[in-house]
Amino acid sequence: MTTSTRGASKTPAVLVLEDGRIFRGRAYGAVGETFGEAVFSTGMTGYQETLTDPSYHKQVVVMTAPHVGNTGVNDEDPESKRIWVSGYVVRDPARVPSNWRSQRSLDDELTEQGVVGISGIDTRALTRHLRERGAMRVGIFSGAAVAEDAALLTRVKEAPEMQGSSLYGEVATKEAYVVPAIGPDGGAVPIGAAKFTVAAVDLGIKGMTPHRMAERGIEVHVLPATATAEDVYAVNPDGVFFSNGPGDPAAADGPVAVMRTVLERGTPLFGICFGNQILGRALGFGTYKLKYGHRGINQPVQDRTTGKVEVTAHNHGFAVDAPLDQVSETPFGRAEVSHVCLNDRVVEGLRLLDRPAFSVQYHPEAAAGPHDAAYLFDRFVSLMAAQGAQRA
Structure with missing residues (x-):
C-alpha cells in the first residue's frame, strides 16, 4: 500500500x-x-x-x-x-x-x-x-x-513477503490487443497479412517486447494472464510467447498448465524471464528464490549453444533449479540449460532438443540496452519458419 x-x-x-x-x-x-x-x-x-x-x-x-x-x-x-x-x-x-x-x-x-x-x-x-x-x-x-x-x-x-506472492495477474492487460507487424517501409502491416502470428501471454509484458517481434514481421496478439489454451489457439498462432512478470513462479499454476498444452501440440514457443521460469516448471524443474537477485544492464551470460558471452539486462529474483551439465529427460523430450550467468552459475536459459521451444531468464528486448541478445528474436522466427516449412 x-x-x-x-x-x-x-x-x-x-x-x-x-x-x-x-x-x-x-x-x-x-x-x-x-x-x-x-x-x-x-x-x-x-x-x-x-x-x-x-x-x-x-x-x-x-x-x-x-x-x-x-x-x-x-x-x-x-x-x-x-x-x-x-x-x-x-x-x-x-x-x-x-x-x-x-x-x-x-x-x-x-x-x-x-x-x-x-x-x-x-x-x-x-x-x-x-x-x-x-x-x-x-x-x-x-x-x-x-x-x-x-x-x-x-x-x-x-508487510507481505515476495516468496509465495502471485502478482502477474495484477500487472497484465485485462483485454487482448494486437501489435501489428512492421513492414519494410516502417509502416504497420494490415492485420492478418503478416509473415507470422504470435500469441503472447502477458504476465507483465514490456512494451519493447512486441515491438521487437513486430520489427521482424510478426503480428503479436497480446493476451491477458488469464488466457486459456483455447484463447491462445483462437488466434491461430505460428508461435506462442510467455512474457516477463513479477512474483513467485511457484504461484503461477495457470500459465504453467497453458504452456504444457502448447508443448504437447508442438507449437514453437519462446519465453522471457518469468516465461523462462514457467517453462522450467512445465518441464518438471523446481524454482527457488535468489539471495538478492539479478537486476541491471551489465550481467555477463554465456550462450552455451554458441559459446558466445553476452552482456545482458536482468530483472529476476527467482531462478530455475535445473542441472547445468547434463541433458534432462522431461515429459516433452530432452531438455538442457542453454544459457548460464558467468557471475554465479545461475540458469539463464532452457531449450528443448526434441520440440521447438526455448527461453531465457534475461531481457533480449532490453531498452535502453544492451542489445547483445537481440538475435534470440531471430531464433524464434527461425523456429516458426521451420515449422511452417514442415507443414507445407
Missing part, C-alpha cells in the same frame, strides 16, 4: 529494513509511506525503463548509480503506461534535468504518480547490506508518516 501527498525534497524521510537497519535521508518524489521488497539495480542508464517495467511490481528499487535523473522523463521511453515500483531509492538526484528529449523531471514524475522515494542516503552501504543479508522487506516513510523506529519496524514486518 502506498499513500502520498506532494512534498519538497527537504522533507525528512527514513528507510527501514526488516532486519532493523535504518537509513535516514530526504523525501524524493511523493511524500508518505510505502512497502515492498528491497532490491538493487546496477544499471547506470535506463532508469525510466526500470521504473515502468511491470516486473518491479511490489519492489523498492535501490539505484547503485549515485546520480539519477539527469536526463529527466519523456513520453517515448516507458515500458508500460505507469510506474510499477513500490518505492525508489537514490543517493544524489539531479537538481535539473538536461536532455533535449526531457519533458519533465523524474522527481515530478514520481510525485505525480504517487511513488514514495528517499534520497541522500548511502546507497553503496545499503547495496552491500542487501548483498550480504539478501533481498528483504522494507518501508520508506516521510513527512507525517515518520514515527518511532520500533513502530515503523513492526509495520515493515507485517
Whole structure:
C-alpha cells in the first residue's frame, strides 16, 4: 500500500529494513509511506525503463548509480503506461534535468504518480547490506508518516513477503490487443497479412517486447494472464510467447498448465524471464528464490549453444533449479540449460532438443540496452519458419 501527498525534497524521510537497519535521508518524489521488497539495480542508464517495467511490481528499487535523473522523463521511453515500483531509492538526484528529449523531471514524475522515494542516503552501504543479508522487506516513510523506529519496524514486518506472492495477474492487460507487424517501409502491416502470428501471454509484458517481434514481421496478439489454451489457439498462432512478470513462479499454476498444452501440440514457443521460469516448471524443474537477485544492464551470460558471452539486462529474483551439465529427460523430450550467468552459475536459459521451444531468464528486448541478445528474436522466427516449412 502506498499513500502520498506532494512534498519538497527537504522533507525528512527514513528507510527501514526488516532486519532493523535504518537509513535516514530526504523525501524524493511523493511524500508518505510505502512497502515492498528491497532490491538493487546496477544499471547506470535506463532508469525510466526500470521504473515502468511491470516486473518491479511490489519492489523498492535501490539505484547503485549515485546520480539519477539527469536526463529527466519523456513520453517515448516507458515500458508500460505507469510506474510499477513500490518505492525508489537514490543517493544524489539531479537538481535539473538536461536532455533535449526531457519533458519533465523524474522527481515530478514520481510525485505525480504517487511513488514514495528517499534520497541522500548511502546507497553503496545499503547495496552491500542487501548483498550480504539478501533481498528483504522494507518501508520508506516521510513527512507525517515518520514515527518511532520500533513502530515503523513492526509495520515493515507485517508487510507481505515476495516468496509465495502471485502478482502477474495484477500487472497484465485485462483485454487482448494486437501489435501489428512492421513492414519494410516502417509502416504497420494490415492485420492478418503478416509473415507470422504470435500469441503472447502477458504476465507483465514490456512494451519493447512486441515491438521487437513486430520489427521482424510478426503480428503479436497480446493476451491477458488469464488466457486459456483455447484463447491462445483462437488466434491461430505460428508461435506462442510467455512474457516477463513479477512474483513467485511457484504461484503461477495457470500459465504453467497453458504452456504444457502448447508443448504437447508442438507449437514453437519462446519465453522471457518469468516465461523462462514457467517453462522450467512445465518441464518438471523446481524454482527457488535468489539471495538478492539479478537486476541491471551489465550481467555477463554465456550462450552455451554458441559459446558466445553476452552482456545482458536482468530483472529476476527467482531462478530455475535445473542441472547445468547434463541433458534432462522431461515429459516433452530432452531438455538442457542453454544459457548460464558467468557471475554465479545461475540458469539463464532452457531449450528443448526434441520440440521447438526455448527461453531465457534475461531481457533480449532490453531498452535502453544492451542489445547483445537481440538475435534470440531471430531464433524464434527461425523456429516458426521451420515449422511452417514442415507443414507445407
